[in-house]
Amino acid sequence: xxxxxxxxxxxxxxxxxxxxxxxxxxxxxxxxxxxxxxxxxxxxxxxxxxxxxxxxxxxxxxxxxxxxxxxxxxxxxxxxxxxxxxxxxxxxxxxxxxxxxxxxxxxxxxxxxxxxxxxxxxxxxxxxxxxxxxxxxxxxxxxxxxxxxxxxxxxxxxxxxxxxxxxxxxxxxxxxxxxxxxxxxxxxxxxxxxxxxxxxxxxxxxxxxxxxxxxxxxxxxxxxxxxxxxxxxxxxxxxxxxxxxxxxxxxxxxxxxxxxxxxxxxxxxxxxxxxxxxxxxxxxxxxxx
Amino acid sequence: xxxxxxxxxxxxxxxxxxxxxxxxxxxxxxxxxxxxxxxxxxxxxxxxxxxxxxxxxxxxxxxxxxxxxxxxxxxxxxxxxxxxxxxxxxxxxxxxxxxxxxxxxxxxxxxxxxxxxxxxxxxxxxxxxxxxxxxxxxxxxxxxxxxxxxxxxxxxxxxxxxxxxxxxxxxxxxxxxxxxxxxxxxxxxxxxxxxxxxxxxxxxxxxxxxxxxxxxxxxxxxxxxxxxxxxxxxxxxxxxxxxxxxxxxxxxxxxxxxxxxxxxxxxxxxxxxxxxxxxxxxxxxxxxxxxxxxxxxxxxxxxxxxxxxxxxxxxxxxxxxxxxxxxxxxxxxxxxxxxxxxxxxxxxxxxxxxxxxxxxxxxxxxxxxxxxxxxxxxxxxxxxxxxxxxxxxxxxxxxxxxxxxxxxxxxxxxxxxxxxxxxxxxxxxxxxxxxxxxxxxxxxx
Numbered sequence: 077x078x079x080x081x082x083x084x085x086x087x088x089x090x091x092x093x094x095x096x097x098x099x100x101x102x103x104x105x106x107x108x109x110x111x112x113x114x115x116x117x118x119x120x121x122x123x124x125x126x127x128x129x130x131x132x133x134x135x136x137x138x139x140x141x142x143x144x145x146x147x148x149x150x151x152x153x154x155x156x157x158x159x160x161x162x163x164x165x166x167x168x169x170x171x172x173x174x175x176x177x178x179x180x181x182x183x184x185x186x187x188x189x190x191x192x193x194x195x196x197x198x199x200x201x202x203x204x205x206x207x208x209x210x211x212x213x214x215x216x217x218x219x220x221x222x223x224x225x226x227x228x229x230x231x232x233x234x235x236x237x238x239x240x241x242x243x244x245x246x247x248x249x250x251x252x253x254x255x256x257x258x259x260x261x262x263x264x265x266x267x268x269x270x271x272x273x274x275x276x277x278x279x280x281x282x283x284x285x286x287x288x289x290x291x292x293x294x295x296x297x298x299x300x301x302x303x304x305x306x307x308x309x310x311x312x313x314x315x316x317x318x319x320x321x322x323x324x325x326x327x328x329x330x331x332x333x334x335x336x337x338x339x340x341x342x343x344x345x346x347x348x349x350x351x352x353x354x355x356x357x358x359x360x361x362x363x364x365x
Numbered sequence: 366x367x368x369x370x371x372x373x374x375x376x377x378x379x380x381x382x383x384x385x386x387x388x389x390x391x392x393x394x395x396x397x398x399x400x401x402x403x404x405x406x407x408x409x410x411x412x413x414x415x416x417x418x419x420x421x422x423x424x425x426x427x428x429x430x431x432x433x434x435x436x437x438x439x440x441x442x443x444x445x446x447x448x449x450x451x452x453x454x455x456x457x458x459x460x461x462x463x464x465x466x467x468x469x470x471x472x473x474x475x476x477x478x479x480x481x482x483x484x485x486x487x488x489x490x491x492x493x494x495x496x497x498x499x500x501x502x503x504x505x506x507x508x509x510x511x512x513x514x515x516x517x518x519x520x521x522x523x524x525x526x527x528x529x530x531x532x533x534x535x536x537x538x539x540x541x542x543x544x545x546x547x548x549x550x551x552x553x554x555x556x557x558x559x560x561x562x563x564x565x566x567x568x569x570x571x572x573x574x575x576x577x578x579x580x581x582x583x584x585x586x587x588x589x590x591x592x593x594x595x596x597x598x599x600x601x602x603x604x605x606x607x608x609x610x611x612x613x614x615x616x617x618x619x620x621x622x623x624x625x626x627x628x629x630x631x632x633x634x635x636x637x638x639x640x641x642x643x644x645x646x647x648x649x650x651x652x653x654x655x656x657x658x659x660x661x662x663x664x665x666x667x668x669x670x671x672x673x674x675x676x677x678x679x680x681x682x683x684x685x686x687x688x689x690x691x692x693x694x695x696x697x698x699x700x701x702x703x704x705x706x707x708x709x710x711x712x713x714x715x716x717x718x719x720x721x722x723x724x725x726x727x728x729x730x731x732x733x734x735x736x737x738x739x740x741x742x743x744x745x746x747x748x749x750x751x752x753x754x755x756x757x758x759x760x761x762x763x764x765x766x767x768x769x770x771x772x773x774x775x776x777x778x779x780x781x782x783x784x785x786x787x788x789x790x791x792x793x794x795x796x797x798x799x800x801x802x803x804x805x806x807x808x809x810x
Contacts (some may be wrong), residue, residue: 100587126666127660127661128661128663131638131641131642131661131662132641132642132663133664134642148737152413153413158556161620211452211456212460214457215456215457215460216460216462219462250592300452300665302451303445303449303452303453304452304456304457307407307441307443309443309444316449316788319411319412319446319449320411320413320446322446322447323411323413323414323418323421323446323447325416325418325633325651325653325654326417326637326657326661327634328417345446362598
């Protein structure tokens with residue numbers, strides 16, 4: 077009887093009295109979490125203040141919530157148009173990136189050919205060149221080919237400049253898939269492209285999902301190309317729209333924050349919906365690679 | 366093969382003849398029916414700022430009036446926020462693809478003139494003497510090179526005014542803003558005891574110190590001749606006592622703890638907010654901050670706000686009332702535009718956007734236009750905006766260094782002053798570094 081009691085009480089003391097080291101680690105993690113969440117909470121309640129309230133004290137809570145800021149932000153920026161433009165460009169770019177990175181990643185992982193190393197280096201190099209160095213040449217190219225200022229303009233650089241990392245991810249993931257599966261498929265008479273699409277594609281879905289989600293954020297938030305390549309205001313994307321809240325010498329912070337919350341909504345929803353996929357995708361790529 | 370290339374040649378020739386005819390006919394037809402002229406315009410004035418910023422309000426009102434009066438002119442307009450404009454305009458300029466009309470900050474003017482991006486406008490201005498002569502004295506200067514006007518100024522406000530809380534200064538025994546530097550330091554000490562900063566200061570974006578402090582302060586001590594001598598290579602040096610003294614006065618304010626400690630890591634928006642929160646008794650800024658105080662400060666702060674300029678300096682050679690100022694931003698025309706109907710339309714549009722009517726409106730809503738608005742209705746102006754306007758009109762405008770000095774010197778000063786204010790370098794060191802950059806510039810072939 078006594079023995080049983082002891083056994084029962086042991087785990088309970090463990091649960092309630094963790095070691096100091098664990099406590100410290102947890103506290104540290106909590107601090108990190110807070111440092112990410114507090115700014116979001118602050119943006120959230122600040123978006124409900126009047127500008128005078130905000131100027132009076134940056135940290136205080138709103139005295140009476142101003143939902144008018146949201147209405148004003150939607151009206152001022154034509155938020156629906158901005159979101160539609162962003163969504164159209166982003167979704168098509170992400171589809172393009174995922175498709176191209178799958179094929180290229182598979183080929184670099186599985187085939188040996190002349191110039192393969194140079195190709196891989198070329199893609200890696202893409203990650204090293206800062207976007208701002210490329211703005212002027214890209215603009216010139218687009219202008220000379222009459223590609224600037226169209227609804228599809230941004231899709232081209234978004235796909236081109238976002239390929240490096242996805243190709244690396246897919247490539248390392250494919251390397252982790254046993255070759256025997258493909259050999260078996262080949263023996264059964266499946267062609268190279270058949271193997272790629274019918275055997276490997278379903279296995280690579282986790283890493284492709286990761287690629288798609290990561291690139292969704294990158295394209296949705298992109299600013300520099302959208303600024304330089306577009307003139308027509310009706311084509312502007314969400315990040316450009318945020319500038320409506322700034323004037324040369326002052327900024328309407330509560331409205332800007334309302335606009336930010338609205339612009340963050342789609343990406344936040346997507347993140348929460350797919351967060352487990354993102355993590356498992358990155359992990360599987362990492363472990364198998 | 367020969368036959369094919371001959372055919373190709375014939376087709377190309379025919380196409381070019383036909384297209385040339387076509388163009389000619391189109392142009393004539395357009396002229397006859399008075400139909401569309403298209404002007405592309407890129408500027409940093411936004412509809413979302415109408416009513417908040419005097420410049421945006423006046424310029425866009427002018428544009429709207431022009432559109433109504435000239436329906437045959439189509440304007441393809443692109444409105445961009447200030448920093449976004451800088452990024453895009455520089456990219457377009459590098460690609461030699463500027464729109465027909467665009468904004469050029471004074472500090473870019475040298476570069477744009479040298480690279481023949483902007484059109485000289487003397488001929489066009491001379492056709493419209495009444496408009497040309499309406500600009501306040503000196504406002505065309507920073508847009509003029511070797512006698513040729515390349516830019517039409519918009520606003521001309523001083524970049525140095527002091528907005529101060531009269532109640533706070535009253536509570537430490539000053540009925541008005543201190544009239545000498547020792548008095549100012551004394552007020553700073555008394556305010557510090559109450560836990561209030563004398564000035565809030567925000568130089569995160571580099572350039573604030575130069576435009577709102579250094580240009581005015583150096584002029585108080587050295588007088589305008591020193592600045593001219595620097596610009597002409599006439600022997601003045603940055604290591605001269607006057608310049609070092611001006612920088613020292615700024616660093617003493619920081620050292621004594623009269624400014625906010627985070628002075629290099631907050632921007633001017635935050636600096637103004639500190640004043641609104643009552644954490645400082647004053648801030649130094651341009652006339653553009655007047656409407657910010659009127660629109661956004663809590664009521665008790667707005668009603669206590671008055672406007673002043675730096676006090677005179679004992680033994681100083683400059684006018685103690687002067688303020689750094691003048692026009693800083695210009696509308697320029699693409700050098701590819703030829704004289705004719707289109708250029709006429711552009712000049713008329715610029716008259717609408719910056720000339721008499723627009724200037725009057727800008728003054729009425731609290732701005733300081735480059736074009737002299739003459740008499741205007743001051744009844745609607747808030748007392749703070751009116752005080753800022755009057756201080757501006759009374760002040761001698763002295764040159765803003767960042768518009769006039771070479772970019773290499775501006776860069777050294779903008780970066781160096783942060784070190785001095787943070788206490789990591791001395792005014793003497795900054796003066797020495799600036800002088801070195803200046804000498805390098807002078808020795809350039």
